[in-house]
Amino acid sequence: MTDVFGMDGTNMSYIARQLIVIFLVAPFYALAQSERPVRAGEYIVKMRVPAAEGESQNQKVAGLAQASRKGISMVSAMGKTIRIMHSMPETGMMHVKSNNNSQIEYLKHHPDVEFVEPNYILTAGPSEVSGLATPPQNTDYYSQSYSNVKVTESWALAKPYDDPTDKTIVAIIDTGLDYNHGVIKDSNGLWTNKFEIPGNGIDDDGNGYIDDVHGYNFFAKNSNVMDDNEHGTHVAGIVLGVGMDIFEQPIRESRILVMPLKFLDQNGSGSTSDAIMAISYAVNNGAKVINNSWGGGSYSRALHDAYTYAYNHNVVIVSAAGNDANNIDSEPMYPAALDTPNNITVASTTDSDNLSSFSNYSVQGLVHVAAPGSNILSAVPAKGRSCSYPGCFTYMSGTSMASPFVAGLAALAIREAPQLSAYQIKGLVTGAIDYKSNLNNRVQTSGRVNALKTIQSAIANAGAAYWSPSYSPSYKVEARSVASESEGPSGGCGMVQLLETSAGGSASGFGVTEFLNILSILFMMFLPLTYALSLRSQKPAYVRQYSRFEVAKEMQIKIGDQVIDLISNSVSLGGFSFSKNLSLDKGQKIKVKLNTDAEVDAEIVWNRANNAYGVKFAEVTDAVRKEIESWTMGLAPSST
Numbered sequence: 001m002t003d004v005f006g007m008d009g010t011n012m013s014y015i016a017r018q019l020i021v022i023f024l025v026a027p028f029y030a031l032a033q034s035e036r037p038v039r040a041g042e043y044i045v046k047m048r049v050p051a052a053e054g055e056s057q058n059q060k061v062a063g064l065a066q067a068s069r070k071g072i073s074m075v076s077a078m079g080k081t082i083r084i085m086h087s088m089p090e091t092g093m094m095h096v097k098s099n100n101n102s103q104i105e106y107l108k109h110h111p112d113v114e115f116v117e118p119n120y121i122l123t124a125g126p127s128e129v130s131g132l133a134t135p136p137q138n139t140d141y142y143s144q145s146y147s148n149v150k151v152t153e154s155w156a157l158a159k160p161y162d163d164p165t166d167k168t169i170v171a172i173i174d175t176g177l178d179y180n181h182g183v184i185k186d187s188n189g190l191w192t193n194k195f196e197i198p199g200n201g202i203d204d205d206g207n208g209y210i211d212d213v214h215g216y217n218f219f220a221k222n223s224n225v226m227d228d229n230e231h232g233t234h235v236a237g238i239v240l241g242v243g244m245d246i247f248e249q250p251i252r253e254s255r256i257l258v259m260p261l262k263f264l265d266q267n268g269s270g271s272t273s274d275a276i277m278a279i280s281y282a283v284n285n286g287a288k289v290i291n292n293s294w295g296g297g298s299y300s301r302a303l304h305d306a307y308t309y310a311y312n313h314n315v316v317i318v319s320a321a322g323n324d325a326n327n328i329d330s331e332p333m334y335p336a337a338l339d340t341p342n343n344i345t346v347a348s349t350t351d352s353d354n355l356s357s358f359s360n361y362s363v364q365g366l367v368h369v370a371a372p373g374s375n376i377l378s379a380v381p382a383k384g385r386s387c388s389y390p391g392c393f394t395y396m397s398g399t400s401m402a403s404p405f406v407a408g409l410a411a412l413a414i415r416e417a418p419q420l421s422a423y424q425i426k427g428l429v430t431g432a433i434d435y436k437s438n439l440n441n442r443v444q445t446s447g448r449v450n451a452l453k454t455i456q457s458a459i460a461n462a463g464a465a466y467w468s469p470s471y472s473p474s475y476k477v478e479a480r481s482v483a484s485e486s487e488g489p490s491g492g493c494g495m496v497q498l499l500e501t502s503a504g505g506s507a508s509g510f511g512v513t514e515f516l517n518i519l520s521i522l523f524m525m526f527l528p529l530t531y532a533l534s535l536r537s538q539k540p541a542y543v544r545q546y547s548r549f550e551v552a553k554e555m556q557i558k559i560g561d562q563v564i565d566l567i568s569n570s571v572s573l574g575g576f577s578f579s580k581n582l583s584l585d586k587g588q589k590i591k592v593k594l595n596t597d598a599e600v601d602a603e604i605v606w607n608r609a610n611n612a613y614g615v616k617f618a619e620v621t622d623a624v625r626k627e628i629e630s631w632t633m634g635l636a637p638s639s640t
Helices: 012-032 059-070 101-108 151-155 231-241 272-284 301-312 399-416 422-431 451-460 512-536 622-632
Strands: 038-047 074-077 080-088 093-097 113-123 128-132 168-174 256-262 269-271 289-292 316-320 343-349 369-372 376-380 392-397 433-435 447-449 549-559 562-572 575-578 589-593 599-607 612-617
Touching: 038 272, 038 301, 080 272, 093 272, 101 113, 113 272, 113 301, 151 451, 168 231, 168 272, 168 399, 231 256, 231 376, 231 392, 231 399, 256 272, 256 399, 269 272, 272 289, 272 301, 289 399, 301 316, 301 422, 316 399, 316 422, 343 399, 343 422, 369 399, 376 399, 392 399, 399 422, 399 447, 399 451, 422 451, 549 575, 589 612
Parallel strands: 168 256, 168 289, 289 316, 316 343, 343 369, 369 447
Antiparallel strands: 038 093, 038 113, 074 080, 080 093, 113 269, 128 392, 376 392, 433 447, 549 562, 549 589, 562 575, 575 612, 589 599, 599 612
């Protein structure tokens, strides 16, 4: 057993630090602790500089840091035992257990610890589920939904099935998978770890997991990934169905492999630590796409780091936007609202391409694109029920169903252009859309994905060079105090609650919790006045209506009889910007000629932030929209 810090936690700097935390953070902390369930006594710890093998420097952190690398199961801090339940050396994080609040507070505020956060309880479950359904057979159209997403048309262009090794691996982080279902088994759509020998009780490939032949169960800590819910199998059927007719008999060879990573139990309940381990496993074992049909209202820095780890290893992640019919700009859902460049957040649409009544959305661009998510027919485990070949099927609705459709599209795009980065694949998928006016101010692209356009764009970019922007996480500020240890899962399909309870005090009488609550009440009394005063000094935030793309394009503007040639800097369906030195007036009416012969009415605008002129279209006609979409297909929206 190793002493972690060599301090008893009673020195004056520690006490002073604690007092500062109580008086400065307490009001905000008390407000933040609104019934958010956590795993009792469990935390995720990240060291600032993990010690490498054989390092002797930084002795204060050698205990936990080296433990994360060497598999040590126990360390101590302040003379108390901390049990390391699992180490995640790839991300520098550890899942630890301690029932000593003072000890955890000590770790939280130690300068060599980057952060400590509770192990939040996560839950998932479908918002709408119908009874078993009989699927159509041998159809000539995509029949998992009736949205005009051009899936069948894309199959004719996609790479053929003749190479069974040429398959993209999609990790399904969910409730597991019924790998005996005919859709999975007979299509050869199940990922196999070829370096692991089944059933010998040995970690043959040395990846830290025993007998992980077809993925891993991070909830039960074993290799049994069988779906004891229904959610994960339904999601997997949607992923495979983007590349093949899952109802066809006999079923064809799948273009995609699904890697089942179970972190939710039979009730759809799991934890942040298990989700993070599943993400790391997917990245380390060859997945190029990860589907996360879950999310919740609380920010997790640990989960943010896991998404960043996936981005740094060129893995696309697709996240469900959530099912509360909320604007996630003001009521964020995580991990959907994480800003890593590899994250595609998906809203749900109906067969008629309207936003589903339950779907979350975003005005400011946190939700990137929409996909069919209402009444989606897919595979589910039999669970003792009698079903004809190839197995059981049912309809489900939720952003959980929209997300795997996009994950399947991303996998097929990677198959066509495997050299592209995760960022570029995101751009292909979100750029190859069908514009829908009713999705304006709902998703960043104002569009619903189109499978045919995605494959066409991927084929066109098969020779494009790899490029990926650098990314450093901008963490949200989280409370630095210890959460108490209550449990109580809740949530819905495509939506997972990440919750944490208030700081523990005595069951009765006046303790720390009561003191913090009084401070928070006083703070709340003055908050409206403070907020009102701040509003008087602020200008309303600008909300972009259309996604803007960085693209250099020749344009002509006509001011009266004068024709001026210029090059645009960026373009959207609303207009374009340019930097040519002209004597113009804001609001000046002009005509714009694109590559077509038609002229578009517009006016001059001035962008003070970018110190540049722009042109605002008076009306976006179908001709203008189609032309701009042809320029921007495959490009990721600009962040500026």
